[in-house]
Amino acid sequence: MENFLCLISFILLYYSGDCIQPYFPSQIVFSTDNGQTIIVIDEINQRAYQSLPVYPSNTQRSFAMKNFPYSIPDSPQSKYYVELIIDSSRNICFYETYWKYGGNNFNVFPSHWLLNINSFSIKNYLEFKYIMIHSNDSSQDEDYWYANKECEIDSGGKYPCEEIYFKKNTEIPLRLTQVVNRGLKYIRTTTNFTIISIGKPDEKYFDSIPKNWPTVCEDLDLGLSYYPQFTEIGVNQSVEIHISLSAPPHRIDGNDTVRVQWNTTECIDCFTLSPKEFTFNTKNFQEKQILRITRVKDTSQTKIIPIFNGGGFDIIPPERFSIHLLH
Numbered sequence: 657m658e659n660f661l662c663l664i665s666f667i668l669l670y671y672s673g674d675c676i677q678p679y680f681p682s683q684i685v686f687s688t689d690n691g692q693t694i695i696v697i698d699e700i701n702q703r704a705y706q707s708l709p710v711y712p713s714n715t716q717r718s719f720a721m722k723n724f725p726y727s728i729p730d731s732p733q734s735k736y737y738v739e740l741i742i743d744s745s746r747n748i749c750f751y752e753t754y755w756k757y758g759g760n761n762f763n764v765f766p767s768h769w770l771l772n773i774n775s776f777s778i779k780n781y782l783e784f785k786y787i788m789i790h791s792n793d794s795s796q797d798e799d800y801w802y803a804n805k806e807c808e809i810d811s812g813g814k815y816p817c818e819e820i821y822f823k824k825n826t827e828i829p830l831r832l833t834q835v836v837n838r839g840l841k842y843i844r845t846t847t848n849f850t851i852i853s854i855g856k857p858d859e860k861y862f863d864s865i866p867k868n869w870p871t872v873c874e875d876l877d878l879g880l881s882y883y884p885q886f887t888e889i890g891v892n893q894s895v896e897i898h899i900s901l902s903a904p905p906h907r908i909d910g911n912d913t914v915r916v917q918w919n920t921t922e923c924i925d926c927f928t929l930s931p932k933e934f935t936f937n938t939k940n941f942q943e944k945q946i947l948r949i950t951r952v953k954d955t956s957q958t959k960i961i962p963i964f965n966g967g968g969f970d971i972i973p974p975e976r977f978s979i980h981l982l983h
């Protein structure tokens with residue numbers, strides 16, 4: 657209800673800043689560390705961007721939005737929120753999709769944007785834990801808001817748990833002071849905001865999304881699920897491992913099939929595997945298929961690494977989905 661009223665008065669009183677305080681403007685470009693980290697939030701168009709400097713001269717750029725540009729038509733990425741990270745220092749990029757079969761791998765944006773593990777939306781930069789009170793005797797240049805609850809810090813003293821300052825009678829946030837838990841200690845920290853722009857963000861932040869991201873960047877939601885993943889297996893013994901996929905394979909040029917084979921390079925003749933090959937598609941990806949492994953020779957612990965073909969799995973490091981066989 658409060659948000660609804662806020663939205664109405666936001667439309668009516670856009671420039672007065674009456675209801676924006678103690679929150680951030682819904683469209684803003686700012687920095688939390690003197691211009692190094694840039695954060696772009698556009699709640700109205702449901703998109704966000706963040707760039708972080710990475711030593712020595714690279715940046716990690718992150719994007720989150722619905723209706724992500726250049727997504728493949730009819731793919732889950734074209735329908736749900738996607739978070740994409742491009743790390744030029746390591747020359748890698750990866751993404752996840754917030755839907756039934758994805759999300760929950762990482763998130764660089766405020767944690768309250770995650771509604772539950774599968775759903776996401778672009779919201780205000782701030783979410784206060786306590787009711788915020790507007791001070792009636794703050795300075796002439798600043799509006800001061802403080803939480804209705806005090807928190808104690810380890811070096812002594814009690815302070816409002818959350819405090820925020822704005823330029824007087826504007827929607828321009830200046831700094832945020834919070835009592836936070838850092839490594840078992842309660843301390844008081846201040847974040848200074850450098851405001852770059854308020855209102856619809858410059859398109860340049862979103863123009864740098866590579867057109868080929870759906871195919872060249874790794875989809876972290878794709879993978880194999882095993883039961884069991886670690887197992888003991890003696891000589892002349894067999895185990896059965898149930899295998900399924902955590903998310904449906906991608907449909908590439910009309911083909912939604914991934915072929916999974918196995919690499920037993922550590923000791924080629926120590927195990928027999930049956931069957932030699934599995935195929936999963938968007939219909940059967942959750943159905944368990946059974947891999948039967950028999951140890952025919954004595955060895956120490958070893959692992960079996962999948963070999964992927966198709967379905968968007970080709971760019972996934974297969975070691976991540978090794979089966980570990982203990983002895």
Ligand SMILES: *[C@@H]1O[C@H](CO)[C@@H](O)[C@H](O)[C@H]1NC(C)=O
Binds near residue numbers: 792793
């Ligand atoms: C500010 O609020 C306090 C507490 O409600 C009140 O006692 C005080 O008179 C107010 N001061 C001004 C300048 O309005």
Ligand SMILES: *[C@@H]1O[C@H](CO)[C@@H](O)[C@H](O)[C@H]1NC(C)=O
Binds near residue numbers: 847848
């Ligand atoms: C924030 O700004 C104040 C005043 O300019 C300064 O004293 C303080 O060190 C700054 N804090 C941080 C974390 O940069």
Ligand SMILES: *[C@@H]1O[C@H](CO)[C@@H](O)[C@H](O)[C@H]1NC(C)=O
Binds near residue numbers: 891892
């Ligand atoms: C495994 O089976 C082979 C062939 O049947 C047999 O020669 C060998 O002794 C068995 N090894 C163990 C440890 O049971």
Ligand SMILES: *[C@@H]1O[C@H](CO)[C@@H](O)[C@H](O)[C@H]1NC(C)=O
Binds near residue numbers: 919920963
């Ligand atoms: C099997 O593993 C070896 C060693 O890790 C690797 O060199 C080889 O390329 C793998 N084979 C396939 C088909 O992935």
Ligand SMILES: *[C@@H]1O[C@H](CO)[C@@H](O)[C@H](O)[C@H]1NC(C)=O
Binds near residue numbers: 913965967
């Ligand atoms: C679909 O892709 C799989 C995996 O790469 C491949 O084995 C299969 O032959 C392809 N099917 C068609 C009809 O091209």
